[in-house]
Amino acid sequence: MDQLEILYKQAFPHVAKMIHTLGGDMETARDLFHDAVIIYLEKEKEGKLEIKTSPIAYIKGIARIRWFHHFKENNHYLPLNDNIHDISIPADYYNTHTEQTGLLQHLKQAGQKCLQLLTAFYYDQLPMREIASHFNYRTIHSATVQKYKCLEKIREQVKNTIAHEEAA
C-alpha cells in the first residue's frame, strides 16, 4: 500500500463525516476531499506546508474551506469560522481562466507526450533520472534537452493558438 492510499484510507472517513454534518452528500465529500489532497500534496512538494496539527486535520481544514466556497458558488449564505484562517489555498485553484482550460484541451491533442514529460518534471517534481527511465531516454542529458524542446513546442502551440483565437 503506498503513502497516498494510506492517507486516503485514514483521512477520507473524517472528511466524509464533516461534509455529511454540514449537509453534503458522498459525491460532494469525495470531490472536496480530492481537491484538499491535491492542494496538500502541492504544498508538501513546494515545502510550503504550514502544519501545526496532523495531515488529516490539515486536509479537513482545506476541505472545509472548499465546502464554504462550494456553498458560496451555489449562492448560499457563507458561515464564518475562525478555525480555518491558518490554511491558505492557492489563488489559481479558484482563478483558473476558461481560456487556459480551453488551451489545455487543445494542447492535450497536439502534445500529450510533451505535456506528460513536463508535468513529471515541474508538477510531480520527479528526479530527472527517473523521468529519463520512465520516458525511455538513454541519458539524463537527452531527457533534459527533450524537456526544453517540449517547452519550446508547447510554447509555440500556445502562441499560435492565442494568435489564432485573437484573429477569429
Add this chain to the structure above:
Amino acid sequence: MRKQLEEIKELDQYILHQLNNEDKLVMQTKIMLSSTLQENWWHQQVVHKIIRLFGREQKRKELNALHQRLMSDPDFKQQISLIFK
C-alpha cells in the same frame, strides 16, 4: 544545446526564481529591451500554468481511480456508506 533552447532554459530559471540577483537583473533588462523575448517570457508563463492545470487533472484522475478501488473493498465501502446513511 542550440541557442533557442538556451534562451528557454534561461527564461525558465527566471520564471522559477532560480537566478541570482545579478543574473535576474540581466534577464529583466533583456526582457525590457526585446519585444520578442517579452512575448516568449509571457507565453512560457502560460505554459507553466497549463502544466499545473494538467498536473491537477492527472492527479484527480488518479484519486478517482483510487476511490473506486477502495470502494470495492467491502469494509471500506461499509465504513463510508454508514456515514451517509
